[in-house]
Amino acid sequence: MAAGVAAWLPFARAAAIGWMPVANLPMPVAPTEKNKRQDELIILNVSGRRFQTWRNTLDRYPDTLLGSSEKEFFYNEETKEYFFDRDPDVFRSVLNFYRTGKLHYPRYECISSYDEELAFFGILPEIIGDCCYEEYKDRKRENAERLMDDQEDNKDAKLPNMTFRETMWRAFENPHTSTMALVFYYVTGFFIAVSVITNVVETVPCGSSPNMKEVPCGERYTVAFFCMDTACVMIFTVEYLMRLFAAPSRYRFMRSVMSIIDVVAILPYYIGLVMTDNEDVSGAFVTLRVFRVFRIFKFSRHSQGLRILGYTLKSCASELGFLLFSLTMAIIIFATVMFYAEKGSSSSKFTSIPASFWYTIVTMTTLGYGDMVPKTIAGKIFGSICSLSGVLVIALPVPVIVSNFSRIYHQNQRADKRRAQKVQKARLARIRISKTGSSNAFLHSKRNGLFNEALEFTQLPYKMNLSDQSSTEEEQRLNKSTSLLESQHHHLLHCLEKTTNHEFVDEQYYQQSYLDAGLQNYPSRSPSLSSQDGVTGTCCTRRSKKHHSPLPNASAPAHLQPLKHTHTHQQGLQELSTIHIQPLSTSRSSLNMRVDEQAPLNCQSSQITTAIISIPTPPVTTPEGDAPLPAGPTHQNVVKVSAL
Amino acid sequence: MKAKNRDQSLSDSRELDGSYDQLTDSVEDDFELSTVCHRPESMDKLQEQTKFTKKELQVLYRGFKNECPSGVVNEESFKTIYSQFFPQGDSSMYAHFLFEAFDTNKNGSVSFEDFVFGLSIILRGTINDRLNWAFNLYDLNKDGCITKEEMLDIMKSIYDMMGKYTYPTMQDDAPREHVESFFQKMDRNKDGVVTIEEFIESCKKDENIMQSMQLFDNVI
Numbered sequence: 099m100a101a102g103v104a105a106w107l108p109f110a111r112a113a114a115i116g117w118m119p120v121a122n123l124p125m126p127v128a129p130t131e132k133n134k135r136q137d138e139l140i141i142l143n144v145s146g147r148r149f150q151t152w153r154n155t156l157d158r159y160p161d162t163l164l165g166s167s168e169k170e171f172f173y174n175e176e177t178k179e180y181f182f183d184r185d186p187d188v189f190r191s192v193l194n195f196y197r198t199g200k201l202h203y204p205r206y207e208c209i210s211s212y213d214e215e216l217a218f219f220g221i222l223p224e225i226i227g228d229c230c231y232e233e234y235k236d237r238k239r240e241n242a243e244r245l246m247d248d249q250e251d252n253k254d255a256k257l258p259n260m261t262f263r264e265t266m267w268r269a270f271e272n273p274h275t276s277t278m279a280l281v282f283y284y285v286t287g288f289f290i291a292v293s294v295i296t297n298v299v300e301t302v303p304c305g306s307s308p309n310m311k312e313v314p315c316g317e318r319y320t321v322a323f324f325c326m327d328t329a330c331v332m333i334f335t336v337e338y339l340m341r342l343f344a345a346p347s348r349y350r351f352m353r354s355v356m357s358i359i360d361v362v363a364i365l366p367y368y369i370g371l372v373m374t375d376n377e378d379v380s381g382a383f384v385t386l387r388v389f390r391v392f393r394i395f396k397f398s399r400h401s402q403g404l405r406i407l408g409y410t411l412k413s414c415a416s417e418l419g420f421l422l423f424s425l426t427m428a429i430i431i432f433a434t435v436m437f438y439a440e441k442g443s444s445s446s447k448f449t450s451i452p453a454s455f456w457y458t459i460v461t462m463t464t465l466g467y468g469d470m471v472p473k474t475i476a477g478k479i480f481g482s483i484c485s486l487s488g489v490l491v492i493a494l495p496v497p498v499i500v501s502n503f504s505r506i507y508h509q510n511q512r513a514d515k516r517r518a519q520k521v522q523k524a525r526l527a528r529i530r531i532s533k534t535g536s537s538n539a540f541l542h543s544k545r546n547g548l549f550n551e552a553l554e555f556t557q558l559p560y561k562m563n564l565s566d567q568s569s570t571e572e573e574q575r576l577n578k579s580t581s582l583l584e585s586q587h588h589h590l591l592h593c594l595e596k597t598t599n600h601e602f603v604d605e606q607y608y609q610q611s612y613l614d615a616g617l618q619n620y621p622s623r624s625p626s627l628s629s630q631d632g633v634t635g636t637c638c639t640r641r642s643k644k645h646h647s648p649l650p651n652a653s654a655p656a657h658l659q660p661l662k663h664t665h666t667h668q669q670g671l672q673e674l675s676t677i678h679i680q681p682l683s684t685s686r687s688s689l690n691m692r693v694d695e696q697a698p699l700n701c702q703s704s705q706i707t708t709a710i711i712s713i714p715t716p717p718v719t720t721p722e723g724d725a726p727l728p729a730g731p732t733h734q735n736v737v738k739v740s741a742l
Numbered sequence: 743m744k745a746k747n748r749d750q751s752l753s754d755s756r757e758l759d760g761s762y763d764q765l766t767d768s769v770e771d772d773f774e775l776s777t778v779c780h781r782p783e784s785m786d787k788l789q790e791q792t793k794f795t796k797k798e799l800q801v802l803y804r805g806f807k808n809e810c811p812s813g814v815v816n817e818e819s820f821k822t823i824y825s826q827f828f829p830q831g832d833s834s835m836y837a838h839f840l841f842e843a844f845d846t847n848k849n850g851s852v853s854f855e856d857f858v859f860g861l862s863i864i865l866r867g868t869i870n871d872r873l874n875w876a877f878n879l880y881d882l883n884k885d886g887c888i889t890k891e892e893m894l895d896i897m898k899s900i901y902d903m904m905g906k907y908t909y910p911t912m913q914d915d916a917p918r919e920h921v922e923s924f925f926q927k928m929d930r931n932k933d934g935v936v937t938i939e940e941f942i943e944s945c946k947k948d949e950n951i952m953q954s955m956q957l958f959d960n961v962i
Contacts, residue, residue: 105805109857110827111961112864113840115872116879117900118954119945120893120924125954128961137801152804197808533829587827593954594828598901598916600908602830608907 105154107583111590117597126592129585141179142193147186148179155196160581161535162220164196188215195221203230209237224528266344283400286337290396293330296323297390331367334360334393355408356399363393410503417502421495425462428491432458432484439476446473457481462488540588541604780813782854792862798962799858806854814851817841831905839899843879865958872955873942887935893921 142149159165172180195201203226216223226234269279300316300323316323338360345351366386398404433454440448447470448454457470461484472481595601785799824837844852844860863875882892897917928936928944945951
C-alpha cells in the first residue's frame, strides 16, 4: 500500500460511505484490531543515539525491517527500546524516509556504506527521490567502475573450462592476457604499418633511368609491391576470419565499426583480383585503391585515444552539425554577395556563385591562397567583412566541441552511456514491480484470507470429533499475518468489489478470461429473477454472481473450462449465489480445490450452499430446491462460492 | 545609451528563457512565493464541534499535516492522495466528488476543519447523519434531489476505480444498469428523481445498507 499516506487510510475508508447505498451486495466484515493499542512512541537506539517516533510512522512501510515484525528481534527488554548496532548518521536518512516518504542520499556519505545500511533496513535504493537520485547513481557508477578496474587487473588468471573459442576472443580483446595474444597484437600492428607505408611509397617517384620519365615506385617494382600487398591482405583476411570465428555474437560483430573497417580495408584487393585486365573498369579499380587507406583506421584497435576521439566526434555530432550548417549559410551568403559585387569587373575570377564558394571558404577559414582576389571596391569591402566573420563563425562552436572532448575523455572512457540506459530500464522495472506488488498483495491476501475462512466453515460439519487443537493449528498455519493497515486497506478494496459486483484480477488472468469470454455468449440484458432450469448454454452477466478466481495451487486454465453453466438465482432483487457444501459427497480434499470468494457476512447462517459448476453437472440442492442438474457429483469444480 | 543597450540585451535573454511576462512587463519567478498557511482552530473548539476525542484529533491532524504542510488540501493533492489507495483504477472522478462534498464552504480547498467535520459525520454520526452525508455526496448540484444523470456520473466514477483488469470483464453499460437498479429500489414515486426522504426511507428498509453503515463505527 502507498505508505506515505497510511495516515489517510481512515479517511479513505470513511469515503467509502459513498458506495454503501448503491451496493447491491453485503459488504465484507471489517478487520478488527485485535489488540487495539493507542499510538505510542517507540524508542530506536542506534549505537547510542536515541531516536523516537510514533509506531504508526514505522508501520507505514510494512515491507521494511522497521515496519515489520522483524524489528522485534532487536527489542531490548530491559531498556524497553529497539537497539540497532548501526551507523546513526545514515539512520537519520532512513528514519526520515518513514517520516516524509522520501528517501534522500546525503552527499557526504560513502556510497557503499549507505547501500549497506539500506540493505540492512530493507529499503530499496530505487525509491531515492529524484532530487538525490542522480547523485546517487553517479557515485554508484564511479564506485562500480573502480571496482571493475581492480577486478580487471586480477582477471588475468585463466578461467577454467573456457572453450577454445572463448579463449581466442579474450586474446583478441585483451592482448595482455597471454603471450600469444601479445605477439598477435604486435604482428598485426606491424603489418598495418607496413601496408600503410607501402601504399604511400607506391606513389613516390623512384629514381628513373635517364631515358624514361620519372615513374612512381609502384609501377617500377610492380611485382614487389604486389607481393607486399598480397601478404598484408592475407594477414588481414586471416585475422578477420579468426575474429569472426571467435566472436560470441557473430551478427553483432559483423555490424561493429571495427569489422566494417576491416572489410573495407581488404575488399579492394579482392575486387582488384577479380577485375584485372579490363580496360573499362580499371579506372574504377584505381579509385577503389583509395580505400586501402582505411587500413590506417585499423590502428584504432591498438590505440585507446583514437577510439575516444572517434567517440567524441560521434557524441559531438550536434555541435559539428551546427558548425557545418552555420558555415554553409555564411558561405552561400558571402559567395552570392561577392559574385554580384565582382560581376562588373573584367577578367574576374568570380565566374559563378559556385566558383565564389571556393573564395569564400578560403577566406573564412583565414587560409587566403590568393588564387581568387576581389578587384572592385565593393568586392574588397565585402571580402574583408567575410574574413572577419569567418573567424567568428568558426570560433563559436569550437570551444563547445573542445569542452565536450575533455569532458568525455575524463568521464566516459568506457562507453558508459550504453550501460546507463540499461540501468535506467532496470530501475524503472524494479519500481514497477514493487508498485504492482501492492495491488498483487490484495489479490494474494484475498485468496489466502478467504480460503482460510471458507475452510473454517467446511470444518463445521466434520469437525465435531476432531480436537480443537488441530483446528486452531490449521488456522494459524493458514492465517498469513498481515499488518492491520494492510488488512484494512484490503477490506476497503473488497468493499469496492462488492459495490460494483466485479473483482480485481491481475493482468495475466484478465487476458486469459478475456480470451475465454469470447467463447461464451452473454445473454440479453434483461435480468432473470427466476432460476434457470437445466444446463444453459449461456451464462449470465454480472447479475448472477459467477466468477472464477485462480487457485493458489492449480493452474488457471483448469478452471476456465465450462461452456455450460448452471446458476442458481435467489428470488428477489438481490441475487446471490450460495455456497453449498454437501457433507456427504464432497471430501475435504476436493473442497481444498475450491476457490472461495466471499467471506460470509453473517457467521450465524445455518446453511451455506455453493454453486457447483462443472461439465457433468452434479446435483445441487439450494434452499429453494430448484435447478435440477444431471446427477453425478463425480468431478466437481467449484467455480464460485459465496455466502448468504 | 550603453546602459539602455545592456538592459535591452538582458531583457532579450529573458524573453528567450520564457520567464518574462509580456503582459505585465515584469519578470515572474518560476517558483511561486511560499504558499498560504492555514492553522486550524484550537483543539478544544474542534472537540466541541465534532465527536472525536482529543487523541483521535491528534492522530488525524498529524496525518493531515504530514501530507499537507500548508494546512489546506487543494483538489490536486486530494486526488493524488486518494489515488494511492486504488492503484489499479482511476479514482480521480470520485475524488473530485468527495472533494466537493468535503469542501462545504466552496472555497476550493479543504481545511482541517472541513476534513474533521466530514469525518465526524461519517464515523461518529447517526444513521440519519450518514445517509444525509451520502445523499449530499450524490447530489452534485445540491438541489435536493438526485437525477439519473448525477447518479450515472457517480456510478461511473466508482466503476472507474476498479480499473481495467476485473472479472468479469467490465461492460460499458454496467454503470447504467446499476443506476437503473438503484432507481428501481430508491425511487418510490417513480418520478425519475430520488429525493432525500425517498433515499433515507429506502436505505432504512434495506438490511444490507443498514449493516454496511455500521462498518463505519470503528474505522478510527
